[in-house]
Amino acid sequence: MKDKNELIKEQILYQSKVNVRKCMRCGKCSGTCPAYDEMEYHPHQFVYMVETGDIEPLLNSESLYKCLTCFACVDRCPRGVEPAKIVEAVRLTVIRQQGKNKLKPDDIPDIIDGEIPQQALVSAYRKFTK
Amino acid sequence: MQKIGVFVCHCGTNIAATVDVSAVAAALSAEPGVVFAREYQYMCSASGQDLIKDAIKEKELTGVVICSCSPRMHEATFRKAAASAGLNPYMVEIANIREQCSWVHKDKQSATEKAIILGRAAIAKVALNTPLKPGEIPVTKRALVIGGGIAGIQTALDIADAGFEVDIVEKKPTIGGKMAQLDKTFPTLDCAACILTPKMVEASQNEKIRIYSYSQVEAVGGFVGNFTVKIRKKARYVDETKCTGCGLCTEKCPVKNVPNEFNLGMNERHAVYIPFAQAVPKVAVIDADCCRMLKDGKCGLCSKLCGAGAIDYKQEDEIIENKYGAIVAATGYEPISLDKFDEFAYSKSKDVITSLQFERLMNAAGPTGGVLLRPSDNKHPKTIVFVQCVGSRCEAHAKKGKEYCSKICCMYTAKHAMLTREKYPDTDVYVFYIDVRTPGKNFDEFYRRAAEEYGVHYVKGMVGKICAEGDKLKVQASDLIADKQLHIDADLVVLAAAIEPDKSARPLATLLTASMDTNDFFTEAHPKLRPVESPTAGVFLSGCCQGPKDIPETVAQAGAAASKVIGLLCKDKLTANPCVAHADELMCNGCSTCENVCPYHAITYIDKEFKMPDRTVKVRRVAQVNPAVCQGCGACTVACPSKAMDLYGFSGKQIYAEVDAICR
Numbered sequence: 045m046k047d048k049n050e051l052i053k054e055q056i057l058y059q060s061k062v063n064v065r066k067c068m069r070c071g072k073c074s075g076t077c078p079a080y081d082e083m084e085y086h087p088h089q090f091v092y093m094v095e096t097g098d099i100e101p102l103l104n105s106e107s108l109y110k111c112l113t114c115f116a117c118v119d120r121c122p123r124g125v126e127p128a129k130i131v132e133a134v135r136l137t138v139i140r141q142q143g144k145n146k147l148k149p150d151d152i153p154d155i156i157d158g159e160i161p162q163q164a165l166v167s168a169y170r171k172f173t174k
Numbered sequence: 175m176q177k178i179g180v181f182v183c184h185c186g187t188n189i190a191a192t193v194d195v196s197a198v199a200a201a202l203s204a205e206p207g208v209v210f211a212r213e214y215q216y217m218c219s220a221s222g223q224d225l226i227k228d229a230i231k232e233k234e235l236t237g238v239v240i241c242s243c244s245p246r247m248h249e250a251t252f253r254k255a256a257a258s259a260g261l262n263p264y265m266v267e268i269a270n271i272r273e274q275c276s277w278v279h280k281d282k283q284s285a286t287e288k289a290i291i292l293g294r295a296a297i298a299k300v301a302l303n304t305p306l307k308p309g310e311i312p313v314t315k316r317a318l319v320i321g322g323g324i325a326g327i328q329t330a331l332d333i334a335d336a337g338f339e340v341d342i343v344e345k346k347p348t349i350g351g352k353m354a355q356l357d358k359t360f361p362t363l364d365c366a367a368c369i370l371t372p373k374m375v376e377a378s379q380n381e382k383i384r385i386y387s388y389s390q391v392e393a394v395g396g397f398v399g400n401f402t403v404k405i406r407k408k409a410r411y412v413d414e415t416k417c418t419g420c421g422l423c424t425e426k427c428p429v430k431n432v433p434n435e436f437n438l439g440m441n442e443r444h445a446v447y448i449p450f451a452q453a454v455p456k457v458a459v460i461d462a463d464c465c466r467m468l469k470d471g472k473c474g475l476c477s478k479l480c481g482a483g484a485i486d487y488k489q490e491d492e493i494i495e496n497k498y499g500a501i502v503a504a505t506g507y508e509p510i511s512l513d514k515f516d517e518f519a520y521s522k523s524k525d526v527i528t529s530l531q532f533e534r535l536m537n538a539a540g541p542t543g544g545v546l547l548r549p550s551d552n553k554h555p556k557t558i559v560f561v562q563c564v565g566s567r568c569e570a571h572a573k574k575g576k577e578y579c580s581k582i583c584c585m586y587t588a589k590h591a592m593l594t595r596e597k598y599p600d601t602d603v604y605v606f607y608i609d610v611r612t613p614g615k616n617f618d619e620f621y622r623r624a625a626e627e628y629g630v631h632y633v634k635g636m637v638g639k640i641c642a643e644g645d646k647l648k649v650q651a652s653d654l655i656a657d658k659q660l661h662i663d664a665d666l667v668v669l670a671a672a673i674e675p676d677k678s679a680r681p682l683a684t685l686l687t688a689s690m691d692t693n694d695f696f697t698e699a700h701p702k703l704r705p706v707e708s709p710t711a712g713v714f715l716s717g718c719c720q721g722p723k724d725i726p727e728t729v730a731q732a733g734a735a736a737s738k739v740i741g742l743l744c745k746d747k748l749t750a751n752p753c754v755a756h757a758d759e760l761m762c763n764g765c766s767t768c769e770n771v772c773p774y775h776a777i778t779y780i781d782k783e784f785k786m787p788d789r790t791v792k793v794r795r796v797a798q799v800n801p802a803v804c805q806g807c808g809a810c811t812v813a814c815p816s817k818a819m820d821l822y823g824f825s826g827k828q829i830y831a832e833v834d835a836i837c838r
Contacts, residue, residue, distance in 0.1 A: 068567065070608040075652035076517065076638025080659040088654070120517050120638060124569035
């Protein structure tokens with residue numbers, strides 16, 4: 045019988061189609077990340093922690109909602125690991141649970157201002173589930 | 175009456191772990207013609223070979239089948255053993271039950287079954303073998319080295335030292351290669367020019383060495399010991415025999431804005447130029463794409479100025495044909511193009527440079543006279559960021575970059591960082607690394623010195639993005655150990671670009687019929703045991719054309735390649751492969767199909783008189799094979815519509831017997 049953690053890891057790997065073992069720990073994803081300072085766990089840590097099965101802290105971290113889904117890390121990773129897809133899959137694991145919506149539609153007008161990058165807005169919509 | 179001996183090798187556990195070797199020996203002993211079957215732990219060892227020799231003598235064997243590793247590995251070994259026991263060496267057949275059986279299967283029962291089938295096929299074939307006698311071919315005692323960098327120069331010098339004549343073909347106007355562009359060399363920091371230019375001069379003055387500079391190999395024919403090579407000597411529009419290298423033309427030429435390739439475009443040269451002061455041969459060359467006289471017929475200044483009368487605008491490419499016994503590929507490397515690495519702003523900022531450009535900036539003969547000034551505004555950079563692994567160690571089939579480690583970057587980056595801190599102690603130097611790889615004599619000590627004594631900041635992490643803002647380069651990178659994202663305002667960024675084989679290597683490999691890997695590095699005949707030989711007989715490998723290498727390794731490999739060439743050239747005759755094609759003249763219909771498919775041009779057609787049954791004489795056109803040129807590839811035997819072509823040692827009959835034995 046697999047424990048819950050193991051099942052979550054399997055689900056994340058299945059959804060993201062990412063092979064976390066390809067990571068060579070160069071840190072280019074985190075070097076390129078524009079949301080780095082906002083995040084508690086950084087792109088390279090997402091990849092590493094999913095690989096080692098240390099997923100619990102990620103599920104409870106605000107970092108999930110700080111990722112802009114800009115895909116800079118996906119574009120620049122020399123090993124083709126695609127860290128943003130891992131972040132996305134971890135996020136889905138959380139928000140697909142009942143009552144775990146991060147964003148309500150009514151919240152959206154309030155967070156829009158002239159400064160907000162379009163990409164952030166698009167990715168915020170993406171995080172929204174009914 | 176056939177008396178066939180079968181010998182099954184365990185190869186330690188390589189074969190025996192997956193194949194039941196005693197069952198194989200037992201099954202094969204029942205095959206028709208087999209009078210002796212044995213298994214042994216290591217058939218290739220001295221006692222294993224004795225087993226074969228004794229059996230040949232005692233049982234008077236007429237054929238031998240050895241079930242072992244690939245014939246590429248030990249066919250020669252076993253043939254030699256058979257010959258020493260008095261059996262014709264071509265009466266030995268190998269059944270490859272290692273690479274083609276035990277290594278690729280897991281199930282012992284089916285692997286054993288397959289090994290028996292492979293053995294059976296070899297027995298069926300050996301029963302039809304005929305004793306063959308190899309002929310002899312002469313050896314042209316001259317070698318060709320393609321590429322005039324340090325690898326090619328060293329190979330040529332070593333071959334010449336043994337008393338053989340050797341030609342160097344170099345596509346650039348001067349020999350010297352990449353090493354001539356370097357400033358200092360790790361790990362001892364001696365200046366590249368001081369150790370290279372004497373070798374260049376030595377090569378040019380050695381009476382055994384001929385240098386064809388500004389030349390390229392155009393065609394290669396023949397085979398080991400007897401290559402015929404066409405060399406295109408490009409028109410340099412300057413008579414090499416007259417030019418004294420005074421340089422007057424290169425100073426006065428009115429076209430002065432051509433990017434100087436020797437300094438990687440960081441300064442400009444004239445249309446007529448000498449690549450650098452220590453060039454060999456020190457002869458000017460006219461760049462036909464830029465010269466006004468050659469383009470529009472207007473100018474002619476250099477011709478008027480030249481006291482030696484060496485300028486010749488009418489010079490044309492010359493094709494030279496020479497014969498060689500051996501060919502050495504020494505085509506070297508190029509840094510990869512960084513056009514696709516937008517994140518490092520390489521094509522956007524002049525101050526993001528490659529390591530090779532940095533060498534030129536530090537070199538006394540470089541564009542800045544050896545003063546470290548950044549290209550955009552000629553100011554001293556105060557903060558320099560070095561980025562390692564740019565394009566190295568990328569995912570296979572990545573959009574950009576190479577999968578392999580370029581091997582030399584860790585060391586030259588440590589060198590650059592160290593030299594910068596030594597000359598300009600007020601400069602902050604950062605090196606971003608994924609791993610520091612410094613295996614090699616005194617290499618790790620060298621890198622540690624850069625960090626410990628020279629205070630170079632080594633940061634474990636990769637640069638993610640670089641933006642040019644004002645006169646600064648905003649470097650954003652990760653520091654994995656501090657778990658921080660760093661933001662550095664740098665004045666100069668140096669990218670350690672991956673290296674790849676020179677673009678001329680792939681077409682050259684085609685000419686030489688030498689094999690290459692997916693990265694266009696030449697493959698060696700055996701990765702461990704024959705590292706400087708190509709699988710194509712008579713073709714040898716020297717330097718980076720075989721894989722990334724630093725200078726000490728290149729020089730060692732150049733010497734090794736030279737010794738292999740010398741070993742070949744000091745033979746008066748080579749043993750020819752007797753497994754060649756031959757035409758049955760009575761069957762040949764003169765259609766020329768075989769002549770057209772032969773990759774070695776070994777087949778010619780002759781008109782021959784035949785006596786007909788009615789006592790008349792008829793002249794017919796029939797194929798004739800030159801056994802010295804034929805390599806036994808078998809293309810003609812397949813192509814021949816009348817089955818007139820056959821291979822000695824691999825006749826149609828033998829192949830059918832093998833197939834029958836497998837299908838039985």
